[in-house]
Amino acid sequence: MxxxxxxxxxxxxxxxxxxxxxxxxxxxxxxxxxxxxxxxxxxxxxxxxxxxxxxxxxxxxxxxxxxxxxxxxxxxxxxxxxxxxxxxxxxxxxxxxxxxxxxxxxxxxxxxxxxxxxxxxxxxxxxxxxxxxxxxxxxxxxxxPEIFGTKRGTAVSKAVDIARGGYFDTIPDEYPQNGWYSYDDETCEYGCQIHEYLYWAITSILGAQDFPGRLDDIEHEWRLNTHEKVKNTDKAFYDIYTNPEYKLPTxxxxxxxxxxxxxxxxxxxx
Structure with missing residues (x-):
């Protein structure tokens, strides 16, 4: 072998x-x-x-x-x-x-x-x-890079800012209540926040976060753990995800x- x-x-x-x-x-x-x-x-x-x-x-x-x-x-x-x-x-x-x-x-x-x-x-x-x-x-x-790049102004960064309830270069003391993504690892700078967001959004759409007890484990950080929740709430990312040019996994x-x-x-x- x-x-x-x-x-x-x-x-x-x-x-x-x-x-x-x-x-x-x-x-x-x-x-x-x-x-x-x-x-x-x-x-x-x-x-x-x-x-x-x-x-x-x-x-x-x-x-x-x-x-x-x-x-x-x-x-x-x-x-x-x-x-x-x-x-x-x-x-x-x-x-x-x-x-x-x-x-x-x-x-x-x-x-x-x-x-x-x-x-x-x-x-x-x-x-x-x-x-x-x-x-x-x-x-x-x-x-x-204009879509999935990790600097402010890319398409996915704009989706991240909406999901977090605003733009935050560093971890805020408290996230706004209108967001659904609240990653709080102090070592995770803005670019890192984008990649963590992509993981949460894509795997939630694919069904990886939808099993008994999972939402209880992750909701302090991410609250849209199913395809329908992402589709209905995170429209900015869902538009990116469904663009056939990028051929993201389905x-x-x-x-x-x-x-x-x-x-x-x-x-x-x-």
Whole structure:
């Protein structure tokens, strides 16, 4: 099942913590030895389903995939948050704003938060979030900067400002009562707020946030947890979402991709 391959570029300091690799439509997934193969394959499948939502073996939006490849989009998987290899990687690579020293777009995901079919047990599968983050900040925000860009004035930023009840460059002491998105992580600046919003809005439309007990868990941060709520309340984003040019996913990934998922390969340093 394992094939030998070497690191693509010099300057990837910290990447020696990874031992396993997969490639989905040119996008890299790296994992530590402690990350289970099943969880890694599941994440790869979720990535494939998001990008090839009709599962015909061809990415739905070639422009987005081209930008993901151009920005060396990489999903990095660890056993758990704060593990020794996690600390070594993020200390060594010194990545600001989702970028490593060689300008990769990087998103982390953890084995212990990845739950295939988790909604059936009342548990959210974080791969649905973190994989989508990689796609939006590595792909959509670069492919369509006037629409999905993370600066004030883009189409999605205007939708965010409506959803939060106004424009806030930093986290306010209290959000206005007329909003439905109130993310309160002090480390999440305006661009980060946009990507968190995209995750909430898209996955709510797809049905990922609609299972027993979920709204109770998330309503302090996001209150439109179903397709109908987003459609009827967040009209600014729904207009973006339904624009056929962007080919955003319309079916929630279920971890059962009909196309071919490549084998896990060995990841070796040069």
């Amino acid at each position: 394992f094939q030998s391959c070497s690191k693509e570029s010099s300057g990837d300091y910290g990447f020696e913590v990874f031992s396993k690799k997969m490639n989905i439509f040119g996008i890299t997934i790296l994992a530590t030895e402690e990350t289970s193969n099943d969880k890694m394959i599941h994440a790869a499948t979720i990535l494939a389903e998001y990008l090839d939502n009709d599962e015909n073996g061809i990415p739905d939006n070639a422009k987005v995939v081209d930008d993901l490849i151009k920005h060396k989009a990489t999903l990095v998987m660890f056993k758990s948050y704060g593990s020794m290899k996690y600390k070594k990687f993020f200390h060594s690579s010194k990545w600001p704003d989702g970028q490593t020293t060689d300008k990769r777009a990087v998103q982390d995901l953890y084995d212990d938060e990845t739950h295939p079919n988790g909604a059936a047990d009342g548990i959210f599968d974080a791969s649905l979030e973190e994989v989508l983050h990689l796609i939006t900040f590595g792909g959509y925000s670069n492919a369509y 079916v929630l990934p279920d971890g059962k991709y009909k196309g071919k998922i490549p084998n896990i390969a060995s990841y070796l340093q040069k």
